[in-house]
Amino acid sequence: MLDIKFIRENPKIVKQGILNKNEKDTVDEILEADRERRKLLVTVEELKAKRNKVSQEVGRLKKAGENADDIVAEMKQVSEDIKQLDEQLRSVDEKLKELLLWVPNLPHSSVPVGKVGKDETSNVEVKQWLPEGFLFENEEPILDHIELGKKFNILDFERGAKISGSGFPVYIGKGARLERALINFMLDYHLDKHGYTEIIPPLLVNRDSMRGTGQLPKMQDDMYHVEKDDLYAIPTAEVPITNMHRSEVLSESELPINYTGYTPCFRREAGSYGKESKGFLRVHQFNKVEMVKFVKPETSYDELNNLVSDVEDILHELKIPYRVLELCTGDLSFAAAKCYDIETWSPAEKKWLEASSCSNFENFQARRANIRYRKDEDKKLDFIHTLNGSGLATSRLMVSILENYQTPEGKVIVPKVLQSYTGFNIIG
């Protein structure tokens, strides 16, 4: 959520940011509601001040045994007016809040501006890393991850569709073990090498949590919702973990807070059928190790770099070719001010696949979720900055691992760092 004062004072900047993000510009509507709200507020507060004052006077008069009927009658009318104005105010207030919830975060000034219209072509590749001996062109025929999954009986998309519907993969035997190895390896690495604290959060969360991180109201249709209890299945561990500190005041000395956690993630992906939807490329349930940071505002861009570097470490260990993209304004998510995507290479698709997204939300989520810290220097409260990054999503990563680690003999080698976790070195 943006600060209404900031919008009031910088409408042009806000409008430009919204335009660059291809979101709906409601700034004028907001300013109008804000003006109306303040006008009503001044009027009603003056009346309330009067009521408070006179009511005290009534008390004094009655105590002294004097008659107060006249001013009581007058105050009765004032109270009636207050009641009406309060009702108007409440309605304007609600409208304003709703409008504000739909305003996206503004892109950081360093973010490349995309062309008008939803556009990812202005994303900038800032880095590419390839393991030793890697070639983009393979001499031997390459099987894609679906064929490999079938061949070794380690992945079963058809049975997943039978059990739940398409997009719910089943992992079998060595596939399941490899998946679990990957999760454990990544978690252990972040804990031991990067110093994160592990969280196992709830997978169903309430409305306030979804609003806090910015999924609601915009992404309503993309989420699984348990109607009976009004709970949402998490689309990412970002939601429960960031909301751990919702409505809390943290002390400066405990920042930065670095959490990591593994959870399944659930996404309805409404309306996305047909587009890159085969196998693991787009699923309704997948596994992800997530990293979440709560930091002081002045450190958040350094922390964003740390986040990307923590993801890269994992890929170096796994020896998976990847590239880092700096997203342009048109490709930035609703809540992000700046974001790097990390994409891993799929030799069968001959494509880069998004396996991680590292974002700085600045104080956008902190405002929505009311997460603040008390500064040492002046003891004042301020919003913290939140960041998160996938470290990483196993589905896309699994595609890259299976496809990149194929041997000419038609087997798949388990990446070295995972072997102690899997207990086997080869599939097939």
Place this chain on the structure above:
RNA sequence: GGAGAGGUGGCAGAGUGGUUGAAUGCAACGGUCUUGAAAACCGUCGUACGUGCAAGCGUACCGAGAGUUCGAAUCUCUCCCUCUCCGCCA
């Protein structure tokens, strides 16, 4: 699912419907004392919004919402949450 108890400031804990934003204690912060520290003593010590160049002023907030009243932390109703016990269950 059934029964009961409770929700007040960072915490603990008062609060006959009328200078109560809220006693008191602890914690925290500043100071005096001390070679230093502790103790003791003195002082400060909520947040948000609005308004003003500013000092300031105003309003709201005692789980949430509605009601009674000139006036509600205090009375009434509804809801939410937490805890305890019983039942069911992994």
